[in-house]
Amino acid sequence: xxxxxxxxxxxxxxxxxxxxxxxxxxxxxxxxxxxxxxxxxxxxxxxxxxxxxxxxxxxxxxxxxxxxxxxxxxxxxxxxxxxxxxxxxxxxxxxxxxxxxxxxxxxxxxxxxxxxxxxxxxxxxxxxxxxxxxxxxxxxxxxxxxxxxxxxxxxxxxxxxxxxxxxxxxxxxxxxxxxxxxxxxxxxxxxxxxxxxxxxxxxxxxxxxxxxxxxxxxxxxxxxxxxxxxxxxxxxxxxxxxxxxxxxxxxxxxxxxxxxxxxxxxxxxxxxxxxxxxxxxxxxxxxxxxxxxxxxxxxxxxxxxxxxxxxxxxxxxxxxxxxxxxxxxxxxxxxxxxxxxxxxxxxxxxxxxxxxxxxxxxxxxxxxxxxxxxxxxxxxxxxxxxxxxxx
Amino acid sequence: xxxxxxxxxxxxxxxxxxxxxxxxxxxxxxxxxxxxxxxxxxxxxxxxxxxxxxxxxxxxxxxxxxxxxxxxxxxxxxxxxxxxxxxxxxxxxxxxxxxxxxxxxxxxxxxxxxxxxxxxxxxxxxxxxxxxxxxxxxxxxxxxxxxxxxxxxxxxxxxxxxxxxxxxxxxxxxxxxxxxxxxxxxxxxxxxxxxxxxxxxxxxxxxxxxxxxxxxxxxxxxxxxxxxxxxxxxxxxxxxxxxxxxxxxxxxxxxxxxxxxxxxxxxxxxxxxxxxxxxxxxxxxxxxxxxxxxxxxxxxxxxxxxxxxxxxxxxxxxxxxxxxxxxxxxxxxxxxxxxxxxxxxxxxxxxxxxxxxxxxxxxxxxxxxxxxxxxxxxxxxxxxxxxxxxxxxxxxxxxxxxxxxxxxxxxxxxxxxxxxxxxxxxxxxxxxxxxxxxxxxxxxxxxxxxxxxxxxxxxxxxxxxxxxxxxxxxxxxxxxxxxxxxxxxxxxxxxxxxxxxxxxxxxxxxxxxxxxxxxxxxxxxxxxxxxxxxxxxxxxxxxxxxxxxxxxxxxxx
Numbered sequence: 001x002x003x004x005x006x007x008x009x010x011x012x013x014x015x016x017x018x019x020x021x022x023x024x025x026x027x028x029x030x031x032x033x034x035x036x037x038x039x040x041x042x043x044x045x046x047x048x049x050x051x052x053x054x055x056x057x058x059x060x061x062x063x064x065x066x067x068x069x070x071x072x073x074x075x076x077x078x079x080x081x082x083x084x085x086x087x088x089x090x091x092x093x094x095x096x097x098x099x100x101x102x103x104x105x106x107x108x109x110x111x112x113x114x115x116x117x118x119x120x121x122x123x124x125x126x127x128x129x130x131x132x133x134x135x136x137x138x139x140x141x142x143x144x145x146x147x148x149x150x151x152x153x154x155x156x157x158x159x160x161x162x163x164x165x166x167x168x169x170x171x172x173x174x175x176x177x178x179x180x181x182x183x184x185x186x187x188x189x190x191x192x193x194x195x196x197x198x199x200x201x202x203x204x205x206x207x208x209x210x211x212x213x214x215x216x217x218x219x220x221x222x223x224x225x226x227x228x229x230x231x232x233x234x235x236x237x238x239x240x241x242x243x244x245x246x247x248x249x250x251x252x253x254x255x256x257x258x259x260x261x262x263x264x265x266x267x268x269x270x271x272x273x274x275x276x277x278x279x280x281x282x283x284x285x286x287x288x289x290x291x292x293x294x295x296x297x298x299x300x301x302x303x304x305x306x307x308x309x310x311x312x313x314x315x316x317x318x319x320x321x322x323x324x325x326x327x328x329x330x331x332x333x334x335x336x337x338x339x340x341x342x343x344x345x346x347x348x349x350x351x352x353x354x355x356x357x358x359x360x361x362x363x364x365x366x367x368x369x370x371x372x373x374x375x376x377x378x379x380x381x382x383x384x385x386x387x388x389x390x391x
Numbered sequence: 392x393x394x395x396x397x398x399x400x401x402x403x404x405x406x407x408x409x410x411x412x413x414x415x416x417x418x419x420x421x422x423x424x425x426x427x428x429x430x431x432x433x434x435x436x437x438x439x440x441x442x443x444x445x446x447x448x449x450x451x452x453x454x455x456x457x458x459x460x461x462x463x464x465x466x467x468x469x470x471x472x473x474x475x476x477x478x479x480x481x482x483x484x485x486x487x488x489x490x491x492x493x494x495x496x497x498x499x500x501x502x503x504x505x506x507x508x509x510x511x512x513x514x515x516x517x518x519x520x521x522x523x524x525x526x527x528x529x530x531x532x533x534x535x536x537x538x539x540x541x542x543x544x545x546x547x548x549x550x551x552x553x554x555x556x557x558x559x560x561x562x563x564x565x566x567x568x569x570x571x572x573x574x575x576x577x578x579x580x581x582x583x584x585x586x587x588x589x590x591x592x593x594x595x596x597x598x599x600x601x602x603x604x605x606x607x608x609x610x611x612x613x614x615x616x617x618x619x620x621x622x623x624x625x626x627x628x629x630x631x632x633x634x635x636x637x638x639x640x641x642x643x644x645x646x647x648x649x650x651x652x653x654x655x656x657x658x659x660x661x662x663x664x665x666x667x668x669x670x671x672x673x674x675x676x677x678x679x680x681x682x683x684x685x686x687x688x689x690x691x692x693x694x695x696x697x698x699x700x701x702x703x704x705x706x707x708x709x710x711x712x713x714x715x716x717x718x719x720x721x722x723x724x725x726x727x728x729x730x731x732x733x734x735x736x737x738x739x740x741x742x743x744x745x746x747x748x749x750x751x752x753x754x755x756x757x758x759x760x761x762x763x764x765x766x767x768x769x770x771x772x773x774x775x776x777x778x779x780x781x782x783x784x785x786x787x788x789x790x791x792x793x794x795x796x797x798x799x800x801x802x803x804x805x806x807x808x809x810x811x812x813x814x815x816x817x818x819x820x821x822x823x824x825x826x827x828x829x830x831x832x833x834x835x836x837x838x839x840x841x842x843x844x845x846x847x848x849x850x851x852x853x854x855x856x857x858x859x860x861x862x863x864x865x866x867x868x869x870x871x872x873x874x875x876x877x878x879x880x881x882x883x884x885x886x887x888x889x890x891x892x893x894x895x896x897x898x899x900x901x902x903x904x905x906x907x908x909x910x911x912x913x914x915x916x917x918x919x920x921x922x923x924x925x926x927x928x929x930x931x932x933x934x935x936x937x938x939x940x941x942x943x944x945x946x947x948x
Binding site for chain 2 (some may be wrong): 007152162183189202211219227272278281283285317318328331338339340348
């Protein structure tokens, strides 16, 4: 079957895309409205990158993993919401622990961890409620190195001025509530590690503090907006403003419906997912630009054609390459979905969807938008001739 | 289109071969790789932490705490100076962590009070009027101090994390008050956090000459007042002879005491009295300098004691002339010089087989001891080595299968000849990406591999654009020759357009990028850039060469 070329799409198609633009627009509007409603009501399943919190990958030391067993262990820890899922194979699981607040319960956890890791005599207590202060008390008089070692078991660094004075076995660490909240992520990791360490092997740990989570969320939104804006601007400069706006609408369509997919499938929306969204935006515009390019070319060539005819003609002319280019990326991404492993799963699924929906929106939405934006071929031609005359 | 200048053909071939050579070390098995010269081995893509295993920490320095401490010291000095100038005040307090506010009893004493402030530090800025004075450090000074705190922290982290000098951590400043710490191949982050928390500890001990006189390196019995400490030269010799053992010592948990090290590993040790003559807390300053030329001009550390430290040192040296005084840093004796005379000037020097870099590091550690600011971990990502291996496996399989899918797709759609051309261009593109990443020293992460797979899919796109256009032109009745030339030229703008728009997303993603996402943005953007080369020039060369060679009348497309 490889000895000759196969035309997957026969050379000349005359499908009336624009005639069905109402159906396409209604379908897309429904999908997008549902996506937006989904995002705002059910919410995106934000990963720890944006939400903050802890993710621990574990593997059973013996036999298969039993999520029930894990759930029993972790639910009793008092670290808030814990979600469990199988990860990759049936020996491994991903434990997600919600972002820790810097409350007194976290100090009690620190006390627990410290007693276990540094010795029974250690005590950790919260200070005044208006501050995030924490007081450490050692079982005996210890030198500074021993103090540092002990305190580092709960992930804290000490400075000389923070060490206890002579004749004292306790020290108060000044912290704001925010600082304590950051530290509490560390405490929770230790607590979970201690609880599951016997039966499970820890393969990887991630923790994102509240501050970083907020920052990533903020810069993520900016990155998406900047990408959409920059691409729209590029298309506007290359073509006409109607093309720029039509491209933007198509892009928003792709981005919003991808978000909808994340809600629907309950996929983890992490940094890699955001990367997928941006890549989809950058990729789906390709087909749109190819079609626009042809529309412009045909506007110059076929002066008598109506806009609808012209658009239909251009979309059909470019249909085979639109589908072919999407096809190559589709098969590549398919390999990622099938073999890329659990870490890339959300990303790959989103990309696969993005390739399909991006192709659809390039064919239907972007060109239909040109009709609604009242692109007038005559006006465009006049401009082009003007430019020619000047040159 | 078909008249490609000869120099362009040569340039294309040179670039491709060069890229192949640059990418080659990545593909060779380790055994072959070891035989290559070092500069050539260096041309290699680093694996990101998520693939090779390791730990990534983002630490935030508590600069506010540092500034508060500084203001506390300032208010102490101001109180003292006001007393000296006989200025009376209603209050003298730290105001919202930015300045010290003095409220005078008598407005008339303002100029006197100003003199007092200048005496503390002429750089201080005073605002406010009447009886109120706000004293603060100038912004320039605060900026400098912040930078100093971060730089010092980075220096100290580097030394603590990389005691053995073999693990190549990445430690860089991020933003104003953050430090990014990446350590490949680390398993136990608890141990790492303990290390970060350490401080350099300096003590002076007299050598127990009675025990030393027995000539035994590790005597079985010791007086209760004496313990054994390995010498620095001894430890270095041990490290050279048996690096594994040395690693075992530095990573032992719980940490080994100096005496345990001596007994278990038997490096050259010295018996010293447990009593500390003077400790590092009495050290005022330490700096790296050189001894004078007559003595050899070697790098040394000079130090100054505070008052009590100086007196204790003076008394101890006076009473022990002719005996050795051991200088212990952490769990090693750096040197044990013989006391020649009483040292009462409050200062002294440490000599030893140091390099300038070592004396600089050591004096920095002595000076600052602990970290200058509390560091909080605000982001942590640890990947075990076996998890990384799993990721590499999954990534490799996905990449190979993806490539196979794409090649198959192209062969079916455009036949063995044109499909083959496209696959060749795609593979050259991947070669260029690998070469580019090697040259840039970029890290390949798991999302980076995903970026490569996407690049594979996207980089045949331009061939598709060209081929489809050629088909159209052919259908329009053009000759083989003309269809190829026109098709290529007309497709070119679309090729460039589509690459540039995708590149916009890639570049913005890189700017936004944190951690592994940067790896994705890097491989994707690089792929798109190199693709501009393969899609335009390389493909053209292949087509032109083929046409000139076969002179086809019919295009098998």
